[in-house]
Amino acid sequence: MKIVLLGSGNVATHLAKALKAKGEDIVQVYSPNLNNAKLLADLIAAEAVDDLDDLKQNADLYIISVKDDAIETVAQSLKEVTGLVVHTSGTTDINTLSSAVKKAGVFYPLQTFSKTKDISFENIPLCIEASDGDQLAILSALAAKISRQVYELDGEKRKVLHLAAVFACNFPNHLYALANKILNQNGLDFEIIRPLIAETADKVMDNLPENVQTGPAVRADESTLNKHLSMLTTMPELQNIYQTLSNSIKLTLK
């Protein structure tokens, strides 16, 4: 399959490497910043372009992996292509593409990517959607090549998933950062708490989180809850978060 990749960010980079490793032919990488396009293109033996007018028109698949609010603009430049055009966004409707191009789809990897950390695509859930069954079959086959978890989800479900991901990823990471803030203010290093973070995540690999909740709130241990709240009087924002989340945990007891 001849693929053109539009974008050079974290998702584009990890996806390009995974596809290349499975023998897919990524012929072009587009970025408005030519240096960024080249950095990625060189990794996968593709051509780098910074002008949408230079895009090859005969590819089988166009993967748009740019910021959500740039998807529509980029799609406009693919009006004439006959290949399938997909985006990789959790929150963007497929109609954003299908109103502009002939064949539209979604290829959304549910994961948190960083430039510096390698990750095996095999374990990344891929959520796919397409404007018709033939295109869905194409995407499904491609997804199965690089991931063991492929889900066919419509836009509504994908948006729900993206919202759940904020609770399961972005918020926990921020709570790790707040824990680090508390530690640092008291001369303690983040290192001390890393094993606890690892085990907390590991526990829910085989259990449902509601069955393995621990801590003072789920024990309704008001004495500890009050001690903790009073330790946070100089950090009202953290105090508010502590109260809000503890109350929410206590609601599960009813």
Added chain:
Amino acid sequence: MKIVLLGSGNVATHLAKALKAKGEDIVQVYSPNLNNAKLLADLIAAEAVDDLDDLKQNADLYIISVKDDAIETVAQSLKEVTGLVVHTSGTTDINTLSSAVKKAGVFYPLQTFSKTKDISFENIPLCIEASDGDQLAILSALAAKISRQVYELDGEKRKVLHLAAVFACNFPNHLYALANKILNQNGLDFEIIRPLIAETADKVMDNLPENVQTGPAVRADESTLNKHLSMLTTMPELQNIYQTLSNSIKLTLK
């Protein structure tokens, strides 16, 4: 070292197994419930007792691993012993013991334990404290046998650590549970989000969380934030949590 263990819960069980594996001699296990005492005692070839009057008086170390509010009562039964008496609590002051017994200490493993999941003690940070230097040396040597991370922390620092642990463990687990609630209400399975949870924790093993924050709040992506909030109108408690944590993430941008 002859050890008497008072308690038979998760911490007591994991600690007993780790000590036994390193050749320590746990002679007795006490629990007010004889069956519970026996279940653990049988695993480590110890005697089970359910009466505090039956405790051996000549052990080198007494480990009190019971609920926080029962520590003082249990300690009262160890008034006459000459061995070192420690508790395993993150939030309880050493004075709770030292006012009752001759030699007091703390032996606090910073981890979340469950009955059903085995865990290697080697990677569990052990926080120790003692009423004098000789006892600290004893605890330090014992801790180093079962863990690679031993920290000497006074009560104030240990309490800070326990508070940080709530942010790094109990709250993230509850957020996993809320993510699962959102998924279930929309016919999606928790399985789909497990790889994301694993990667989010794994990322901060080599990074500080504040350096790897992702999601709409840290991008100040108001359009997505508003969409998510409107998806949560039927779940006002989750909407409140979403708003509170997103605001807190945005504060880090200033």
